[in-house]
Amino acid sequence: MKRRSxxxxxAAAPLLAGGCAATSASSATSKAPALLGTGDLGVVxxxxxxxxxxxxxxxxxxxxxxxxxxxxxxxxxxxxxxxRFAYVxxxxxxxxxxxxxxxxxxxxxxxxxxxxxxxISADGSLVVAQNYTPGGIKVFDAATLELLSDIPALMPNGxxxxxxxxxxxPQRRFIYSLFDAEAICIADCSNPRKxxxxxxxxxxxQPYDALLSPNGRHYIAGLFGEDGLAMVDLWDATPRxxxxxxxxxxxxxxLPVYKMPHLRGWAMAGGRAYLPAIGRHEVLVVDTATxxxxxxxxxxxxxxxxxARPDGRQVWVNFSVPDYNRVQVIDTPSxxxxxxxxxxxxxxxxxxxxxxxSVWISCRDDDRVQVYxxxxxxxxxxxxxxxxxxxxxxxxxxxxxx
Amino acid sequence: MKRRSxxxxxAAAPLLAGGCAATSASSATSKAPALLGTGDLGVVxxxxxxxxxxxxxxxxxxxxxxxxxxxxxxxxxxxxxxxRFAYVxxxxxxxxxxxxxxxxxxxxxxxxxxxxxxxISADGSLVVAQNYTPGGIKVFDAATLELLSDIPALMPNGxxxxxxxxxxxPQRRFIYSLFDAEAICIADCSNPRKxxxxxxxxxxxQPYDALLSPNGRHYIAGLFGEDGLAMVDLWDATPRxxxxxxxxxxxxxxLPVYKMPHLRGWAMAGGRAYLPAIGRHEVLVVDTATxxxxxxxxxxxxxxxxxARPDGRQVWVNFSVPDYNRVQVIDTPSxxxxxxxxxxxxxxxxxxxxxxxSVWISCRDDDRVQVYxxxxxxxxxxxxxxxxxxxxxxxxxxxxxx
Numbered sequence: 001m002k003r004r005s006x007x008x009x010x011a012a013a014p015l016l017a018g019g020c021a022a023t024s025a026s027s028a029t030s031k032a033p034a035l036l037g038t039g040d041l042g043v044v045x046x047x048x049x050x051x052x053x054x055x056x057x058x059x060x061x062x063x064x065x066x067x068x069x070x071x072x073x074x075x076x077x078x079x080x081x082x083x084r085f086a087y088v089x090x091x092x093x094x095x096x097x098x099x100x101x102x103x104x105x106x107x108x109x110x111x112x113x114x115x116x117x118x119x120i121s122a123d124g125s126l127v128v129a130q131n132y133t134p135g136g137i138k139v140f141d142a143a144t145l146e147l148l149s150d151i152p153a154l155m156p157n158g159x160x161x162x163x164x165x166x167x168x169x170p171q172r173r174f175i176y177s178l179f180d181a182e183a184i185c186i187a188d189c190s191n192p193r194k195x196x197x198x199x200x201x202x203x204x205x206q207p208y209d210a211l212l213s214p215n216g217r218h219y220i221a222g223l224f225g226e227d228g229l230a231m232v233d234l235w236d237a238t239p240r241x242x243x244x245x246x247x248x249x250x251x252x253x254x255l256p257v258y259k260m261p262h263l264r265g266w267a268m269a270g271g272r273a274y275l276p277a278i279g280r281h282e283v284l285v286v287d288t289a290t291x292x293x294x295x296x297x298x299x300x301x302x303x304x305x306x307x308a309r310p311d312g313r314q315v316w317v318n319f320s321v322p323d324y325n326r327v328q329v330i331d332t333p334s335x336x337x338x339x340x341x342x343x344x345x346x347x348x349x350x351x352x353x354x355x356x357x358s359v360w361i362s363c364r365d366d367d368r369v370q371v372y373x374x375x376x377x378x379x380x381x382x383x384x385x386x387x388x389x390x391x392x393x394x395x396x397x398x399x400x401x402x
Numbered sequence: 403m404k405r406r407s408x409x410x411x412x413a414a415a416p417l418l419a420g421g422c423a424a425t426s427a428s429s430a431t432s433k434a435p436a437l438l439g440t441g442d443l444g445v446v447x448x449x450x451x452x453x454x455x456x457x458x459x460x461x462x463x464x465x466x467x468x469x470x471x472x473x474x475x476x477x478x479x480x481x482x483x484x485x486r487f488a489y490v491x492x493x494x495x496x497x498x499x500x501x502x503x504x505x506x507x508x509x510x511x512x513x514x515x516x517x518x519x520x521x522i523s524a525d526g527s528l529v530v531a532q533n534y535t536p537g538g539i540k541v542f543d544a545a546t547l548e549l550l551s552d553i554p555a556l557m558p559n560g561x562x563x564x565x566x567x568x569x570x571x572p573q574r575r576f577i578y579s580l581f582d583a584e585a586i587c588i589a590d591c592s593n594p595r596k597x598x599x600x601x602x603x604x605x606x607x608q609p610y611d612a613l614l615s616p617n618g619r620h621y622i623a624g625l626f627g628e629d630g631l632a633m634v635d636l637w638d639a640t641p642r643x644x645x646x647x648x649x650x651x652x653x654x655x656x657l658p659v660y661k662m663p664h665l666r667g668w669a670m671a672g673g674r675a676y677l678p679a680i681g682r683h684e685v686l687v688v689d690t691a692t693x694x695x696x697x698x699x700x701x702x703x704x705x706x707x708x709x710a711r712p713d714g715r716q717v718w719v720n721f722s723v724p725d726y727n728r729v730q731v732i733d734t735p736s737x738x739x740x741x742x743x744x745x746x747x748x749x750x751x752x753x754x755x756x757x758x759x760s761v762w763i764s765c766r767d768d769d770r771v772q773v774y775x776x777x778x779x780x781x782x783x784x785x786x787x788x789x790x791x792x793x794x795x796x797x798x799x800x801x802x803x804x
Contacts, residue, residue, distance in 0.1 A: 037486025084439025354800030398756030
């Protein structure tokens with residue numbers, strides 16, 4: 001019933017979005033903020049407190065905290081083009097704009113009843129949220145959070161589909177998948193009040209998440225309802241979906257799946273993609289020219305995030321329960337696991353510094369974020385953060401597909 | 403004689419470096435600087451004025467100016483990890499640290515008599531300059547410009563070689579080439595006051611410039627004294643130099659060479675490298691797995707910079723005199739030139755915004771920087787800048803090899 005009451009609240013929210021007043025964070029102070037570069041900053045989600053810990057990756061320490069963000073149990077973040085503002089998409093349908101320099105909330109809207117993420121256009125002008133209920137995407141002015149468009153994700157029967165796998169494309173376009181409608185949509189928001197939507201139908205049953213390759217060329221949706229994945233080559237003159245990796249999926253798996261892996265964790269490096277096998281203690285290696293599987297690497301549990309260090313030399317892997325106290329490091333040239341570390345209990349997320357010298361790892365049940373040197377695997381710092389989950393550094397502003 | 407007097411001055415400069423007082427830029431003002439994110443900022447070299455124009459790539463406009471940087475006729479820039487400070491390496495051997503937020507010079511040292519660039523470590527702690535006279539590299543504390551090490555580039559006869567092609571490597575190491583000594587060196591500065599230098603000898607005659615691949619794996623030095631290039635795979639357990647592209651170089655070229663192309667402009671995308679042919683109106687296409695030439699693309703002049711848009715879908719090319727009023731755009735999937743634009747007279751440099759939606763082009767003789775939409779090739783903005791040359795955006799802080 002809680003879901004439903006959220007939904008009722010959310011139904012009215014879009015009308016309020018345009019005139020939403022700024023909400024002060026309880027942690028905001030009156031002293032003038034220090035002059036700071038923002039290239040080495042980031043936020044850590046405190047999932048239980050509904051707060052952000054603000055961090056500095058040069059000093060490897062917390063620099064502040066912002067509260068009042070609501071339900072952050074499955075939150076994600078994108079950053080403004082200047083790396084000053086964090087847009088936080090809460091599970092409860094809230095979209096919150098946080099000023100990292102002033103350490104306060106500047107704008108906040110309840111824009112849906114149940115939401116799982118968002119994206120920002122390359123020019124920084126548009127922020128888009130993807131929603132489960134009511135199903136669709138909403139386009140906001142990034143400076144004011146004014147609602148510019150509400151694009152329902154419609155099924156042939158007129159009902160709304162849940163939306164997953166949203167990513168930004170060039171020229172103020174956004175791509176996303178319809179869980180209930182076997183479709184991938186591309187919304188051209190170059191005129192954000194009159195978006196044009198192109199739908200690729202029949203892409204496969206129940207796309208549950210998707211990713212965009214780092215160069216923005218390939219959009220790949222995982223299918224919950226059947227084996228394999230749907231892939232779109234966005235550089236084609238007329239993009240269409242085709243099926244790849246027919247053996248990838250839930251259908252033929254004998255193992256129980258403790259947690260569906262995040263497709264966004266996929267590592268792509270050196271012409272290979274490294275992806276979590278579903279239910280198996282393996283990382284799959286795929287040739288990104290042919291999209292055929294070329295190898296499997298045994299690992300310590302069911303992989304959740306499989307992430308490439310920015311140089312592609314290493315791939316770091318974390319695991320679902322019961323193996324989520326470990327992280328493994330794969331050396332990509334040899335395809336071997338070269339190290340296993342134990343950062344703490346309940347490792348939920350990892351984030352590399354932009355040039356890859358360090359990795360930050362959230363250990364929820366230890367209330368710790370652990371920072372490691374990726375070359376030596378020595379612990380460089382340990383930050384006290386309440387139940388940390390997602391870690392997001394401002395450098396994401398400068399990459400597509402986040 | 404001017405060169406020599408600079409050299410004499412430079413010889414004493416390192417002693418002063420540690421205690422060098424900040425120099426105020428003439429353009430500095432007393433009002434408090436605005437709170438700004440720094441992810442969308444950059445600097446444009448005013449080569450004739452010895453000044454920087456500070457720019458904002460979201461607004462596509464100039465935001466300030468800093469003077470007093472000396473001879474910037476062949477200047478380059480790296481950025482601090484927080485994207486607040488620009489380190490400017492002047493041709494005259496000066497190293498200047500500019501605070502972009504306060505729009506002023508914070509530190510400045512004359513560190514050599516003739517210098518052509520520098521690098522910064524991934525952790526942001528060390529700035530290194532590469533010098534012609536006296537030949538070698540110098541390691542500075544990035545926060546203070548205190549000199550930490552002076553590493554002469556010695557030839558077997560004890561004389562000093564000019565240094566070119568400096569790039570940062572992980573773990574506070576730096577790689578560079580000795581023009582006069584047929585060598586590539588790697589300096590491990592993890593203890594910056596006691597650097598350890600490894601020398602790869604006999605790499606080929608007169609390396610004149612070099613580049614590091616975007617993933618930091620391959621270091622490639624162009625050879626002035628013979629055909630071909632020297633390549634080091636830095637992921638090898640024991641890196642060594644080998645010769646690649648034997649047909650690449652000056653030896654067999656019948657055409658006059660108006661300007662040696664910048665190797666740093668090499669575009670690498672999708673398993674291919676796109677590089678300027680020397681003296682020929684061609685861009686060479688090379689397979690980065692085999693390092694064999696796989697194609698040539700005819701272009702409008704002798705290419706100088708051949709630069710990939712961040713997504714690798716396009717490669718932009720500018721040219722030496724007499725064709726330096728044009729810029730061509732190559733579509734990489736088809737290998738075809740898809741557009742030719744005429745931004746202005748004497749196009750010297752190009753810089754893409756981090757996600758590639760725009761490109762900024764310096765037109766020296768028009769005193770203009772022209773900003774184009776890379777998708778439509780429409781002019782988005784035109785900035786008045788005195789004799790602009792190099793354009794550097796703060797996003798470089800988050801990439802290796804710059």
